[in-house]
Amino acid sequence: MSVNAPSGRIVRATRASRFGGLAAIVIVAALAAMPWWGERSAMRTVTEFLYILALAQLWNLMAGFGGLVSIGQQGFLGIGGYVLVLLALKLGVDPFLAVPLCGVAAALVACPTAAVVFRLRGAYFAVGTWVVSEVFRLTFANIIWLGAGTGTSLTSAMTGHGAWKREAITLWMAVAMGAGSIALVYLLLRSRMGLALTAIRDSEVASRSLGVGVPRIKFIVYVLSAFGCGMVGALVYVTKLRISPDAAFDINWTAVMIFAVVIGGIGTIEGPIIGCLIYFLLRDALADYGAWYLIALGALAVIAMVKAPRGIWGLVQARYDLRFFPVQRRIVVAPAVPLPRGGRGRPTADSEIRR
Amino acid sequence: MDWVSVILEGALLGGLYALFAAGLSLAFGIMRLVNLAHGDFIVVSAYIALFLAQTVGLHPLVAYPLAVAIMGLVGFLLQRGLLNRVMGDDIMPPLLVTFGISIMLQNLLLQIFSADTRGLVGGGLQTASLALGHGIAIGWLPLLTMGVAVAVIGALQLLMVRTRLGLAFRATSDDQTTARLMGIDTRLIYAVAMAVALVVVAIAGILFAIRTTFDPASGPSRLIFAFEAVIIGGMGSLWGTLVGGIILGITQAIGFALSPGIGLLFGHLAFLAVLVFRPQGLFPRTRGA
Numbered sequence: 001m002s003v004n005a006p007s008g009r010i011v012r013a014t015r016a017s018r019f020g021g022l023a024a025i026v027i028v029a030a031l032a033a034m035p036w037w038g039e040r041s042a043m044r045t046v047t048e049f050l051y052i053l054a055l056a057q058l059w060n061l062m063a064g065f066g067g068l069v070s071i072g073q074q075g076f077l078g079i080g081g082y083v084l085v086l087l088a089l090k091l092g093v094d095p096f097l098a099v100p101l102c103g104v105a106a107a108l109v110a111c112p113t114a115a116v117v118f119r120l121r122g123a124y125f126a127v128g129t130w131v132v133s134e135v136f137r138l139t140f141a142n143i144i145w146l147g148a149g150t151g152t153s154l155t156s157a158m159t160g161h162g163a164w165k166r167e168a169i170t171l172w173m174a175v176a177m178g179a180g181s182i183a184l185v186y187l188l189l190r191s192r193m194g195l196a197l198t199a200i201r202d203s204e205v206a207s208r209s210l211g212v213g214v215p216r217i218k219f220i221v222y223v224l225s226a227f228g229c230g231m232v233g234a235l236v237y238v239t240k241l242r243i244s245p246d247a248a249f250d251i252n253w254t255a256v257m258i259f260a261v262v263i264g265g266i267g268t269i270e271g272p273i274i275g276c277l278i279y280f281l282l283r284d285a286l287a288d289y290g291a292w293y294l295i296a297l298g299a300l301a302v303i304a305m306v307k308a309p310r311g312i313w314g315l316v317q318a319r320y321d322l323r324f325f326p327v328q329r330r331i332v333v334a335p336a337v338p339l340p341r342g343g344r345g346r347p348t349a350d351s352e353i354r355r
Numbered sequence: 356m357d358w359v360s361v362i363l364e365g366a367l368l369g370g371l372y373a374l375f376a377a378g379l380s381l382a383f384g385i386m387r388l389v390n391l392a393h394g395d396f397i398v399v400s401a402y403i404a405l406f407l408a409q410t411v412g413l414h415p416l417v418a419y420p421l422a423v424a425i426m427g428l429v430g431f432l433l434q435r436g437l438l439n440r441v442m443g444d445d446i447m448p449p450l451l452v453t454f455g456i457s458i459m460l461q462n463l464l465l466q467i468f469s470a471d472t473r474g475l476v477g478g479g480l481q482t483a484s485l486a487l488g489h490g491i492a493i494g495w496l497p498l499l500t501m502g503v504a505v506a507v508i509g510a511l512q513l514l515m516v517r518t519r520l521g522l523a524f525r526a527t528s529d530d531q532t533t534a535r536l537m538g539i540d541t542r543l544i545y546a547v548a549m550a551v552a553l554v555v556v557a558i559a560g561i562l563f564a565i566r567t568t569f570d571p572a573s574g575p576s577r578l579i580f581a582f583e584a585v586i587i588g589g590m591g592s593l594w595g596t597l598v599g600g601i602i603l604g605i606t607q608a609i610g611f612a613l614s615p616g617i618g619l620l621f622g623h624l625a626f627l628a629v630l631v632f633r634p635q636g637l638f639p640r641t642r643g644a
Contacts, residue, residue: 069450071391116627119634120586122446123389127582128630131623134579138620149616251575255458262451291462298459305452306440 010329012190020324028179035168047171047239049280050178051232052256056264056272057181058228059257064267065189066221067201069126071254072117075133076106076226078248080233082140085147085243088157095157096169099234106230109136110223118218130251137249151244154237173235181228182325185269189327193217252294262301265311269325274312358612360491365608367493369584369601370501371566374559375577376584376596377508378552383590385528385548386442388449392457394578396553399460400426400560401569405473415476423557430553434546442545457574464571477565500562504600507555508593514551515593524548576619583626589636598637 031050034043055073062068080102087098113132120128141149158166188194196217199207208214237243256279264275279297286293304311316322375397382388390396400422407418441448477496484492515521526534527544535541563569563577580603588599603622610621629636 063447067447069447071454116630119630123383123387123450124582124586124590126391126450127389127579130575131579131583131626134576135620135623135627138617138623142616142620252458255454258451258454259458262455291465294462295459295466298455298462302437302452302455302459305448305455306437309448 012326012329014323014326016322016324017326023324024179024182028175031175032172034171035164040167043167043171044239045280047174047235049276050174051235052260052279053273053276054174054177054181054228055232055253055257056260056276057185057269058225059254060261060266060269060272061185061188062221062225063258064261064271065185065194065201066197066218067204068218068222069123070129070222070225071126071251071258072129072131072133073225073229073257074249074251074253075113075129075136076110076229077233077236077253078133078136078140078245079106079109080230081237081243081248082146083230084234084237085152085154089152089154090145092157094160095154095234095238096161096173099173099231099238102234103227103231106233107223107227110226113226114219114222118215118222133249133251137245140249141245147244149245151242151247154241154243158238158241170235170239173238177228177232177235182269182273184224184228186325186327189269193220194327197221255294255298259297259301261311263297263304263311265313265317267310268313268317269327270323271311271313278312357490359489360493361608361612362605363491363493364497365605366601367497367501367604368608369597369604370497370504371559371563371600372580372584372603373504373597373600374500374507374555374562375581376588376600377504377511377593378555378559379578379581380585380590380593380596381511381555382549382552383585385524386545387446387528388438388442389446389453390552391450391453391578392460392574393453393556393581394576395457395460395464395574396426396429396556397560397563397577398464398569398571398574399429400553400557401475401564402464402468402473403557404475404561404564408476415478419475419561422561423554426557426560427550427554430556431546431550433553434549435542438549439542439545457578461571461574468571470570470572472568472570473564474568475561475564481565496562496566500566503558503562504597507558508597511551511555512593520547580622583622586636587626587629589638592636592638595636595638602637 031046034046038046055077059070059073062070083102083105084095084098087093087101088095093101117125117128117132140146146152161169189197196207196212199210199212200214200217204214233248237248260275260279261272262275263278264273265271278300282296282300283293286296308315310317375394378396379390379393382390382393403425404415404419404422407413407421408415411418413421438449438452441452480496480499481494483495485495485498486492513521515524523534523539523544526537526539527541527548531541534544584596584599584603586599587602588595588597603625606625607618607622611618613621
């Protein structure tokens, strides 16, 4: 097939992506310096924004790039929260040191879980993940040592640090999770594995027949997501200081991830960022009206699915071809290069692509 | 502990779960649609019946059938106006749309009816029971529910096998494109299928709401019970859902009898066990779903 391949170059970066990379560094630095310039309440909002962003990015990695729709991510979030209780409150580990360990714990739980839920395909996989998260919730609701159904307070585990230091470290961890999730998805998708992942999304049968290790890749993505959700779960309860099974394993965690991704633009890295911004703006604007922000968010997501399946970022891209975090390969054919014999057709992405 | 009555009670509870499952199974069988708002529609029917009986003041025997009819109409319009637009080879759009509807319904009910638990009047049906001797008694309501479940599933089976509509359902399910070539308006068939599914949902919802109290957040666990009954029974088999429901009901009842906190957990574990050891379910009909 290399005979017919035009001698073009494969280009990943765009002008916007060079700008995007620079802007990302500036933004991360500014946010990390917030303890010295930001208000306390602003820091809390930024912290929450960043961990929700991390959740949305990871859900998008599974669904938008891998076609795996999980509605049970709250299960791993809750496990992260409860392992924090175990480590920080019961065993006296420093809560901030415990956060990454909580991610590891969630990933470990995800391994046997994957073996069960991957027996279900497509839509049934979605409900299966939900059942598993219910199993986790009911299990923790029955452990009296961890507060059973009413939950427990983490305040006494948090006395080791001063207020400024505690809030600063919380923010830094959130920055690491938000930026880290974007970096992870970006680098993963630009690797060979990313190519395999999107191939699975587009056709599992076809990618299997081309030698893509479908089960292995699905497994890796699922466990990676669980790791992230577990860390976020721990960080959430470092800030909330009170945990209960109903709150930690709440389906609304996953609802927010899904809505942010769907509204912003599924299958892109920019989409979840936009979606999270919309989530925060809506929640703030409708703060006095109870659960209406969730209803509005759900309505927006449904409208997006019907009218603009690629979300807001999809609409922007269709008009301006703007990519801050390009993960696709594009072929640029130099004008001087002769086209293949008699071929007038433009080379497409499925002509030979190698890294 | 009287295990005979525990198991009997659980088996009859299975009738309710089979009714939950039948609507889900029907929509999946005909349209390959997993309706994630299924449980919330069960709860919505209960609230509609409650509204008609309590606020409007209709007699329950008028209000409840009216609620069932309303849900049928809701199903038709929902499929025609919204879900048909996202149906296709990609399973993700309908899944995410119904998930969005689920979260919207839960929170709308919360805003309209508050988080208080409610119950439907059953005219003394809830407490009346039938003594079987040896100290065993079974409630009339669970017995009625089981009877309704058998009748509904029998009727659906007849509908699928004996009627022209059932033929159109099966044709659409087997091959949408060919069905359309044969002159079947598959979009209309989908709308009718959803109407039938939500009629079954409403019947289930009203029986559920007479049996136990409910609140706006009751939906998701009903979806999960329905789903578990479908998987345990085997996908695509209507009678399988009845067996699946009964098995789920019995395991939950045994769990509850052992300790109130672990009843639901027992049911979920039974489901996971089936998934691990017999993923095709006990009575599989369709494959590769």
